[in-house]
Amino acid sequence: MRLLETERLILRTLTIEDADRVEELASEYDIAKTTLNIPHPYPEGSAKTFIESVLLAEEKDNVAFFAIIDKESSSLIGIINLGNIPVHKRGELAYWIGKPYWGKGYGTEAANKVIEFGFEQMELNKIFAASFTDNPGSWRIMEKIGMKHEGTLRGHVIKWDKSLDLHYYGILRDEYRK
Incomplete structure (x- = not known):
């Protein structure tokens, strides 16, 4: 079992x-509207199927998914993952935090630790992340962990039949070490 710890x-x-x-x-609803792949309404029983697919992907694709657990309550408060594109030594960071835990720094704390894991354990050269342009909570986390805005892709994805723009952020290994 993979295990990382923060304060x-x-x-x-x-x-x-x-x-x-x-x-x-x-x-x-507010979780679904800020993520590309979480549906709303969330189909009953689909979390089990999702977790099964995650565990399979971890074995095959060298992706790291983490349950984010609050030490004080021992409750799962979100999920964070780091995909891996080995040929380019590049990983994609993605995360969501349950709405009751927004604004408390948990996303930043988890993302910092996973960035460290990506550079130190996965030996990545670059980690990048994307966020809907209308989700400042997400892209502010990216800024707080040292990622730099690399551009905005207009109309890059479709969510609920609506074309949405994405902000892309990235950090290089050399920038992380500084």
């Missing part, structure tokens, strides 16, 4: 036992 958080491998809590948090 307030434990980042560990997702398990099937997390399915009910993932479903509970991901069912919130």
Whole structure:
């Protein structure tokens, strides 16, 4: 089991036992509207299928998914992952935090630790992330962890039949070390 620790958080491998809590948090409309792949309404029972696919992807694709656990309550409060494109030594960071935990620095704390993991354990050269342009909570996390805005891709994705712009941010290994 993969395990990382910060001052307030434990980042560990997702398990099937997390399915009910993932479903509970991901069912919130405000979570779905800020992410590309979380549907709303969230289909009952689909968190288990999601976690099963994550565990399979971790074995095959060298991607690292983490349940974000609040140490104080021992509750799952979100998910963070780092994909890996080995040929380019590049990883994509993605995350969501349950709405009751917004604005408390948990996303920044988790993202900092996963960035460290990506550079130190996965030996990546670059880590990048994308956010809807109308989701400042997400791209501010990227800025706080040292990522630089690399551009905005207009009409880059479709969510709920609407064309949306994405801000892209990135950080290089050399920038991380400074």
